């Protein structure tokens with residue numbers, strides 16, 4: 230039986246001003262040693278949830294336990310064990326890159342020698358050694374992000390929470406960061422990854438929690454989640470003179486046609502119905518000038534799960 234590290238029970242949080250529920254009755258267990266992805270569109274409630282997991286925000290209702298301890302009562306201990314990479318950029322832009330990493334290590338309790346040793350090795354691993362004496366404010370956005378990742382790595386915290394760690398990075402650096410994440414996980418670090426990028430994330434995460442409009446819609450292994458979505462494809466149709474109602478009527482047996490733009494329609498179709506649908510839409514009366522079948526996007530994952538789950 231895997232050992233849990235985080236236990237979230239019925240977490241609800243309403244921000245005072247709007248009173249909308251940014252998190253709505255979320256219960257979730259995170260296990261030691263796993264990489265769990267928290268996926269959801271903008272405004273879904275991901276960052277709000279993370280902020281409660283490190284004691285930065287108190288839930289309106291519910292409890293969060295970290296290694297059995299109440300996060301709000303033992304926030305200091307949580308922060309000793311959980312390294313958090315937020316989307317916000319550095320406030321300490323007047324520091325040199327090595328100092329940002331080194332001082333974070335010192336704050337996490339490392340000795341001078343150990344902090345120095347780890348700083349050097351992290352800069353090397355991030356391929357940033359040549360920038361060690363540069364001020365953070367003189368780095369590019371992507372380079373600053375890398376140094377920020379360096380501050381999360383120092384001290385080998387047993388849990389890392391990474392909020393969009395590959396934002397602003399070029400493809401090679403993104404690959405490097407994913408490699409480092411996997412390396413750390415192999416050494417036993419539990420990793421909680423917030424991301425929009427399901428294509429990249431699916432290569433590294435073991436499980437995914439899908440959040441939308443504050444609610445937890447699904448928690449599952451990646452293969453299982455993909456299996457649910459993979460049954461469908463997105464059919465895109467371009468029609469300049471088409472009668473949308475007529476198109477919907479013709480395809481009614483297969484689902485709902487949505488209008489993306491005046492001339493662009495789409496619908497999710499089951500793979501096995503694709504051939505029959507394609508034959509139907511080639512009817513001249515429908516004036517469909519182009520069509521394509523494409524694999525599901527993250528948006529499709531949400532809509533599919535939304536239909537199926539009512540957690």
Ligand SMILES: Nc1ncnc2c1ncn2[C@@H]1O[C@H](COP(=O)(O)OP(=O)(O)OP(=O)(O)O)[C@@H](O)[C@H]1O
Pocket residue numbers: 244245246247251269270271272273274275276277278
């Ligand atoms: N300080 C705040 N005061 C009021 N409402 C807030 C505050 N912070 C977030 N919200 C609202 O709470 C909801 C969830 O926001 P949250 O930042 O958790 O989403 P997210 O999933 O992290 O989004 P993104 O992917 O864009 O970072 C949104 O509707 C947002 O407008």
